Amino acid sequence: MSSVDWEAFWPPVLLSLRIALLASIAALVLGTAAARWMSRTRLRGKLLVETAFLLPLVLPPTVVGFVLLVGFGRRSWAGRLIEAVFSSPLVFTWWAGVLASVVVSFPLVYQTMKTGFASIDQDLEQAARSAGASELQVLRFVALPLAYRSLLAAFVLGFARSLGEFGATLMIAGNIPGVTQTVPTAIYVAVDSGQTSMAWAWTIAIVAFSFVLLLVTGGSRSRDSIREHR
Template identity: 95%
Template structure:
């Protein structure tokens, strides 16, 4: 691959958009996944298994199915889509915010599972001691649970970011592939290959492989919830 064959002006917009989408999506997924994992670890709700299965469903469904459901649920003909358009004076679909939502949905199961493991690794006696001292559930979460599960918190964020960075199918369905507007690195690679722009495809591939490698390397060093971590603390 020759660097002279790369149009650097066209190279950077999908990269920067992908990073922006992944950052916002991973933050949103972290909040949602942490809240859901905490709630599921505390609740004795009947049908808990069904709820948890629904949480994990995007992990096994084809991304195009997830994207189609989002498109129908948030499109201009849906009540949610009409409400969003009335509030913001613009439809949600085929905007980069739609790419954020798609990434949140597909990365949520990874964040949820990681935080669920982190909360399960906490000694219940420590939380109970905080409650006995008069701490509320929110204080227990903030001052006891989250500090003890910080490795899981970091791993959940990194995994959510990495998954969002590589999201393709759901994003293409609900956000489309508009250059400079909704075109992320995965969709840009698809178009470059389809149009015979091999040099650009390799450049974007190298970028996303490098980002993903570094992120996975970080998660390998975190090792959330391991017994040795708890003993070391």
Template identity: 70%
Template sequence: MNGNELLPPLWLSLKVSVTASILVAIIGIIAAHFMTRRAFRGKSAVETVFMLPLVLPPTVVGFILLVALGRRSWIGRSYEWLFNQPIVFSWTAAVIAAVIVAFPLVYQTMKVGFLTIDKSLVEAARSAGADERQVMRYITLPLAKHSLLTAFVLGFARSLGEFGATLMLAGNIPGKTQTVPTAIYVAVDSGHTAMAWTWTICIVLFSFLLLLFTGRKMEQ
């Protein structure tokens, strides 16, 4: 195996995972903060929708995304009109798939982190004249920093290992949408076991180092 075969899937996987984990962390923080601070009718139904990608088969999630974002949908047509390219079978599609499947883990982690914060501290800050943005910046996020770190790592790891939804929405185009999980699948299917092992070892080693770093940060 040469670098021309090994590096593109690794680079694309890292690019997709970093982008998706940043996006899903932002979305997850906003959603978790809103859901822990607000009570409204249908809240349990909304949370159930949030958690659905965690229990649905990834291929089902991918099919739903394909229908919602494909060229026949108004979202897909609007995107193609604006950017002169379709959403599906692009690295953007891989990011979207990763964000959707990682969201439940990030949301639930941040929700638990926010619920553990002493409400009296938040109320004291509000009484002192702090608005919601200041409360979030100076009280909520600093106190939930361990949950934030955990959520980011879980989002990254879930994005890095995503296969089914990515394959359905982004396909498996070498050099364009082929991530490490899809590359491993193709390598095994075509009998290139050595290639599959190389990618597997790279992902396992990278994930191990990431979890080790996170564990040490949590202990500090």
């Protein structure tokens, strides 16, 4: 069993944390906006739209990655537009990893925030509107504070899902050491090449991060439950 190369250990870890943080923030904003809109809209075909939102949750990650690769590749209009604006293609960059993580974590964030908004007493929101508050003010000062536990849970779930993303990221961002290699892809390569110690080191790191996140969220929920029962 080979020893751990700590110089090679850190780049995938730091990149994974960077991608997970940006992706979870983006997914939280998009998921919250989508959940709020879907909770209030009477749009025809609402079920179809919601099904499309949840589709990345059940599709194989490689399918999601393939669709993103086709949709944002250099031959697509979106890919050409991005390359024209930023003078660089999106695919096979760490930003592509952010995009993949946003897409796969969005359904978890959306479902969590949808549940959070559904738990709010509508009379409180209506009272705010009657007092002259705009919809944005109702969201900012009434809905989000009342759904803060769901907001926290959505962020943690989005972060954890982004941290563990593998298939879609590999398809659109690739596995370039020091550039796009995240912890999950690094573990795959380490196992394939017989570097068991490195694979264990990265596995322990990602498990530890995920455990701490879930522990913090669980602790917050426990404290809130104790306050409610006092």
